[in-house]
Amino acid sequence: MSDLSIPPLAELRKRRSAKWRTFPDDVLPLPVAEMDFPLAHPVAEALREAVDRSDTGYAAPTGDLADAVSGYARRAWDWAIDPGQVRTVADVGIGMVEILRRVVGPGDRVVVSPPVYEPFAWWIGEVGAQVVEAPLAGGPGAWRLDLDALERAFAGHATAYLLCNPHNPVGLVHRREDLVALAELADRYGVHVLSDEIHAPLVLPGATFVPFLSVSAEARRWGFSFLSASKGWNLAGLKAAAVVTADPAPKRYVDRLSPHSLYRTGHLGVIATVAAFTEGGPWLAGVVAALDRNRTLLGELLAQSLPGARYGRPEAGFLAWIDFRALGWGDDPAARILTAARVALNSGHRYGPTGTGFARLNFGCAPETLTEAITRIAASPLRPPPRAGPRHAGDPPDHPRRATARTPTAPIWSPGARRESSTTYAPERHITGWQPLPTASPAEERASGHRRGEFPARRRGRSQRRTGHRVCGPDAEAL
Structure with missing residues (x-):
């Protein structure tokens, strides 16, 4: 395995960090801001050497x-x-x-x-x-x-x-x-x-x-x-x-x-x-190149499979901010996606009221995982939330325009x-x-x-x- 080869999902699920211990194994976890790449070799070697010499005490007051x-x-x-x-x-x-x-x-x-x-x-x-x-x-x-x-x-x-x-x-x-x-x-x-x-x-x-x-x-x-x-x-x-x-x-x-x-x-x-x-530095340059490819892949997948979702290519990091409002999936599309597609995203309303109808996706993963996630979301039986209030003449049965019944959400902020x-x-x-x-x-x-x-x-x-x-x-x- 090369320095940047991401292990298969079966191996990743053996990790014990929050990303891999929060959801059941049938869920693709793409919320927590952890990447799936293996550690940079210089970092892993420095840690390995410290453990080998039992160097696990307090941090020293050095520069x-x-x-x-x-x-x-x-x-x-x-x-x-x-x-x-x-x-x-x-x-x-x-x-x-x-x-x-x-x-x-x-x-x-x-x-x-x-x-x-x-x-x-x-x-x-x-x-x-x-x-x-x-x-x-x-x-x-x-x-x-x-x-x-x-x-x-x-x-x-x-x-x-x-x-x-x-x-x-x-x-x-x-x-x-x-x-x-x-x-x-x-x-x-x-x-x-x-x-x-x-x-x-x-x-x-x-x-x-x-x-x-x-x-x-x-x-x-x-x-x-x-x-x-x-x-x-x-x-x-x-x-x-x-x-x-x-x-x-x-x-x-x-x-x-x-x-x-x-x-x-x-x-x-x-x-x-x-x-x-x-x-x-060399490891980081490889990661940045991989993230650049993934942000492009995500845009292509959304355009092909979820053309109603709006996505602006991020200029930094491995987090995508996706606007699902045009799809009529309610105030908290991440909650509906988790239930219907078994893909975990971050709920947009948690980032402030302007995030209502958005979700955050972590693309610091293998291209195959990213493709599987969007494929699942596109194929899932998601529908606009139930509507409260009178219908207007000419509204199609699933029109979300007057959907005033809010999807239950966690408190904002x-x-x-x-x-x-x-x-x-x-x-x-x-x-x-x-x-x-x-x-x-x-x-x-x-x-x-x-x-x-x-x-x-x-x-x-x-x-x-x-x-x-x-x-x-x-x-x-x-x-």
């Missing part, structure tokens, strides 16, 4: 991971990272939550751009803050940051913005000019930008990844980057990631992380990450989420016992202009007076 991250960023993206501004954490999610704890307080407003990675809302709820939406503009194949919506959200007293770069689930690689404009807005309104860049190594041909911290001084002043080898080299279970800063102001927040954060990181995760970033308006969410159950963590001294705050939960006083103008909350998003003026 190995910081050096590996900075070296990879320089080679891959021409981005100069100071290893002294790289902090090891267990994973990207933990890193983002811990930084959120230090830059926001309970009830603060944190902005996201749905459809977006579902755990963003969980993490915001975990720190007792509110989720505020500034949805992406465009649609399949033409997604962009909606800078007008972002400005409305930031002007509404937002404290932080969670950027997904590249953007999961739509596969958008953000343009440099959009990131520059985002940084300018962050600087104008004093909003911290936490950039999840976990899918960056998997940018596909035709797109160029731009690290947020590389675009301007404003981005560096307000930004944090979160990097990991977990998606690019399939290492999510080994637990190692990095928080990167490029300015003294955000670094002060990182310096307040618990000194025990290193020991919560997986020692084997650090070993695997260093091997991936330093020696895993996170369990316990409470919808306050069309674009603002807050958890019903705030974290109790929240205590402010150590903050900067008054002299530090005056020097940086940063205050927990506030924008810098020197930036506050007439348009930023606290005159009440303003709903953000494309429908804000109509509410």
